[in-house]
Amino acid sequence: MSGKDKINIFPSRGAQTLMKARLAGAVKGHSLLKKKAEALQMRFRQILAKIVETKTLMGDVMKDAAFSLAEAKFASGGDFNQGVIQNVTKARIKLRSRMDNVAGTTLPVFESMEDGVDTYELTGLSRGGQQMAKLKINYKRAIELLIELASLQASFVTLDNVVKITNRRVNAIEHVIIPRYERTLQYILSELDELEREEFYRLKKIQEKKKQARDKNEKAKAALKEAGILAEAEARNMITDSHDEDLLF
Template sequence: MANIQVNPTRMELTKLKKKLTTAIRGHKLLKDKRDELMRQFLDLVRENKALREKVEAGIHSANKNFVLARSVMDDEVLNVSLMAPRQEVFLECHTKNVMSVNIPQFEYRTKTPDENDIYPYGYAFTSSDLDGAVKSLQDILPDMLKLAEVEKACQLLAAEIEKTRRRVNALEHVMIPQMQQKIKYIVMKLDENERSTQVRLMKVKDMMLEKAHHYSD
């Protein structure tokens, strides 16, 4: 306590007690926030795992169909078939606030609603395997966007969890103990001053009584 730099007054004691109450309340709120962030983070991690497996399976299927298409089609015909895509995709990004973290949300729309517009070629000189590859990529697109959304959400939540954890530890192991130590120091000093005052008052009383006793003689 010798290194504590604080003014041992009742006003300072009142201020520190108010700060301590606020710090304890903030510590509880931050712990609750950290726990809720962890719960949502773990849910997202499980969702991310399932989506990644689904997307990887879809991409594997599309690649397999492309390999089959290349085996029965000339490279020149394949390249010309995919050179000028007919369909277009427009992506919009919004955000959702989750425990003070802005989580991205992706929405997409196509240029035309016709599902057959994903094929930018005629069917006369192309393989059905190429149709299957293009269709596989179209089917996996929503899951790919959802995967990107969930992975980014996991990154943002992980960063927020780490920041909240540091704040909780700072309050729990540094700020609250320091304020408690200062309060203890001030209370000790005030008690010491009060005892000194009482001792002085008793001495003054004894002197006055002694003086009065001498006068009575």
């Protein structure tokens, strides 16, 4: 197992507990990021479908607006651009922006709002008033669709970047971080098992050495007893030994 496959850490019980906590955190983080990625992808698909629908509708609305402009010019008997330009002093339809939160991601949302009244409502009153009213309605609808399409495309671009980043993080945790933690934990467990086996072998060898020493002493005592030396030496030690052990009452 190379250094890239695991984290360089000293194998111990504390390191084992630490790696278990890291692995549990990585698994939980992967689960949360996976749910976030799924929520973002679902919203991404909804926005994509809405963009396709809005663009299709936008073509029809712009076509109707262009025909309405041609009809209004034909009915009014000429160009009325100068009259509209002179009467318009400020924008009637304004743009308002807000932020929408989707799984912790803020998306820009644009909305249209009306401010004021129609300052050129008398335009076309002499001729082509009906076509002029139809023209206003069609172009107002076209502007609202343009604002909606701009909002959808801005959210689409933002979501596209966030989905890519989230998917990279999910893949990194799933295929790099979690396997590395698992291999590190496996390495720590194998090293701890090896240390336990070495400790067991060491204790076994110590017990074997002690047993050999006891057997050797027993054999030596038995040989001295057979020679009659040990009994005489023990009796002499009992008489001459002036050190008495402490007695506990």
